[in-house]
Amino acid sequence: MGTRFIHTADWQIGKPFAGIEDVHKCALVQQERLNMIQRIGEAAVQHRAEFILVAGDLFDTPTVTKATVTAACSAIGRLGVPVLAIATAARLACAGEQFTMDMVFTQSAAENGNESPTV
Incomplete structure (x- = not known):
């Protein structure tokens, strides 16, 4: 039997959703991006996936705020399923990258009481 993943x-x-002028609506749409992580995790559990793969653009920009990274890592850390993120070549080539995937996985693992990420 092969490996099963999402x-x-x-x-x-x-993502700033600049086209949404209403600040409240914009915040709701941004929060929904975080809520989506839980739904993906639920699908992974339902389908008995061994891990979740994110191919490209985990974050909208390489200059996301620390609060955004923290919120995403917290949501990922609650899944109970490993998440593997692959940055696009364009993201890897960005000058001034403010985070690395190692930082994301390490923070997520630490929130779950692990010393290192489970991959």
């Missing part, structure tokens, strides 16, 4: 892409957490 393949996703381009979560773009922290």
